Amino acid sequence: MEKTGQKSVDQDADSIHKKRDAIWPLVLFYIHLNILGVYGIYVLFASATWPTILFTSVLTLFGTLGVTVGVHRLWAHRTFTASKPLKVFLMLCQTTAGQGSIYSVVQAHRLHHAKFQQNEDPYYSKHSFMYAQVRGGLLRYSPQQEELLKEIDMSDLESDAIVMFQKKFYVLLYIFVNILLSVNTPFQYFGDSLSASMFVGFWLRSLIVINLGNLVNSSHFIWSLHKGFKPADSNSIFLITKSYWPQFHYLLPRDYQSGEFGSYATGIGSAMIRVFAALDWAKDLKTYGSVAVRQGLTKAVETGRPIVECIEEEVGLEENALPANHFLNREKFM
Numbered sequence: 001m002e003k004t005g006q007k008s009v010d011q012d013a014d015s016i017h018k019k020r021d022a023i024w025p026l027v028l029f030y031i032h033l034n035i036l037g038v039y040g041i042y043v044l045f046a047s048a049t050w051p052t053i054l055f056t057s058v059l060t061l062f063g064t065l066g067v068t069v070g071v072h073r074l075w076a077h078r079t080f081t082a083s084k085p086l087k088v089f090l091m092l093c094q095t096t097a098g099q100g101s102i103y104s105v106v107q108a109h110r111l112h113h114a115k116f117q118q119n120e121d122p123y124y125s126k127h128s129f130m131y132a133q134v135r136g137g138l139l140r141y142s143p144q145q146e147e148l149l150k151e152i153d154m155s156d157l158e159s160d161a162i163v164m165f166q167k168k169f170y171v172l173l174y175i176f177v178n179i180l181l182s183v184n185t186p187f188q189y190f191g192d193s194l195s196a197s198m199f200v201g202f203w204l205r206s207l208i209v210i211n212l213g214n215l216v217n218s219s220h221f222i223w224s225l226h227k228g229f230k231p232a233d234s235n236s237i238f239l240i241t242k243s244y245w246p247q248f249h250y251l252l253p254r255d256y257q258s259g260e261f262g263s264y265a266t267g268i269g270s271a272m273i274r275v276f277a278a279l280d281w282a283k284d285l286k287t288y289g290s291v292a293v294r295q296g297l298t299k300a301v302e303t304g305r306p307i308v309e310c311i312e313e314e315v316g317l318e319e320n321a322l323p324a325n326h327f328l329n330r331e332k333f334m
C-alpha cells in the first residue's frame with residue numbers, strides 16, 4: 001500500500017517536472033494576430049496604397065531574412081561569420097520578426113535540435129505539426145526543460161555584443177523597429193490611413209513573418225520525405241516539393257546552403273548569404289560537398305564509427321582544399 005502511495009507521489013512529481021503552462025498574454029496576442037492579420041488582407045485590397053504595400057513587403061522580406069539567415073544560419077548554427085555592420089542589419093531585421101530576442105530563439109532552437117523528436121523538444125516535433133508551429137511557442141518551459149536549457153552552450157552568443165545589446169533592450173527595440181517604424185512610416189510619410197498603416201503595416205506583416213519564423217521548427221512536417229511516403233497519399237505533392245534536406249539539416253546543421261523550407265542551395269537565404277560573402281560582409285561559409293559526404297559514409301561503414309563524426313572529419317579535410325570563394329562556383333553550390 002505504502003509502495004503504491006509512494007509511486008503516485010513520484011508520478012505527480014514527475015508530471016509537475018514536465019508540465020508546461022500556457023503563457024496567457026501570448027495566447028491573447030496570438031488570437032489578435034490571427035483575427036487582425038486576416039482583416040489586414042481585406043484592408044490590403046480595399047484601401048492600402050502602393051507605397052505602403054511595397055514598404056510592408058520589404059519589411060516582411062527583411063523580417064524573414066532576420067529569422068532564416070540571421071537567427072538560424074548565423075547565430076544558431078554558425079554556418080558563416082558576419083562583419084559587424086551585417087550583424088547589426090540582421091539583428092534589426094530579426095527584431096521586426098517579433099519572435100523574441102535572438103538569444104532566446106537560438107537557445108530554444110538549440111534545445112530543439114538536441115532533443116529533436118523527443119518529449120523534451122520545446123516544439124515536441126513528434127507530436128503534430130500544429131504543436132510545433134503554434135502551441136509549442138505559446139507554452140512556458142517545463143522545469144525539466146529549464147534545466148536542459150542551462151546545459152545548452154550559449155557562450156558564443158554571450159560574447160557577441162550585438163546579440164547581448166538586443167537582449168537587454170529588446171522591448172525598446174521592438175517598439176521602435178517593429179511597431180513605430182512599420183505603422184508610422186505609411187501613416188506619416190505615405191499619407192495612408194491609420195487603418196491601412198496598422199492592419200497591413202503591422203498586423204498582416206506580423207502574421208506572415210511570425211508564421212514563417214515558426215516554420216523553422218516545424219517545416220520538416222511539410223517538406224520532409226518520410227519513410228513509406230507515397231506521392232499518391234497526398235495532393236500536397238502538386239504544391240510542395242518533398243525532400244530529404246530537412247533530415248540532412250537535423251543530421252548536419254552547419255551547412256549554410258540548407259534552406260529552412262526544404263530546399264538546398266536554391267532559396268533566397270542561400271543567395272543572400274552568397275551576396276553578403278561577395279561583398280566581404282560574410283566569411284567562412286561552411287558547406288558539405290557530396291564527395292566529402294560520400295567518403296564520410298564509406299568511412300563510417302568501414303570503421304563502424306558514428307556517421308556524423310566521419311562526415312565532419314571528411315568535411316574538415318575538404319574545407320582545407322576548398323578555395324575561399326567557393327560560394328561563387330556554380331558547380332560547387334548546386
Ligand SMILES: [Zn+2]
Pocket residue numbers: 072076077109113249253
Ligand atoms: Zn536548425
